[in-house]
Amino acid sequence: MSTEKFLPVEFCKGNNGLDKVVLRESRGSSAEVYLYGGHVTSWKNDHGEELLFVSSKATFKPPKAIRGGIPICFPQFASLGSLESHGFARNRFWSIDTDPPAFPTNSSSKAYIDLILRPSEEDLKIWPHSFEFRLRVALTPGGDLMLISRVRNTSTDGKPFSFTFAYHTYFSVSDISEVRVEGLETLDYLDNLQNKERFTEQGDAITFESEVSSGYHFSVCLHYLTLLFI
Structure with missing residues (x-):
């Protein structure tokens, strides 16, 4: 009998x-989170199968962002504003949150970590808004991965600010011919492979035979669909 403590x-x-x-989790699922970027780089099910993709070209050398997994895009998603593409949260070292607020996660799970990011003086020069970004990464008893984010305005002047945000998830896919994305019909999108020309999605499901990089326009935000063959 193994005496190794779980x-x-x-x-x-x-x-x-x-x-x-x-x-x-006791059934065998696992996840790995780097403090650099608050970045999830691995999520395995209870059979040990990897569900996320991390490129073999990922260097894990700051200030370069980790390539793959789940990058945190904040305070800008894509290249829609004046900041660097996808913002700076994925290029910063996060801290362990020692005083986290209550999060609505499964109370029976002990497999979670709370992280926090606050702006440095250099960050405030390029984006002059004081904030606290709290992130909880958790595994449920069933092996599901949960990410919960909370952004708090900590400025002393009380002025609001706006931002864009995304979990830019890279899933590991064993057979691309079996993948379908549904629910985007009738939406306009920009095709990044055709100089961001605008089209309207006609099909009820998107399937993949070659590289795809498109931005779909929703009523409240812009979601990107990017497929990389590496």
């Missing part, structure tokens, strides 16, 4: 000595 949360070193947190 640890739902383990703090350790990852690639290039970067701090990371490993989350485990």
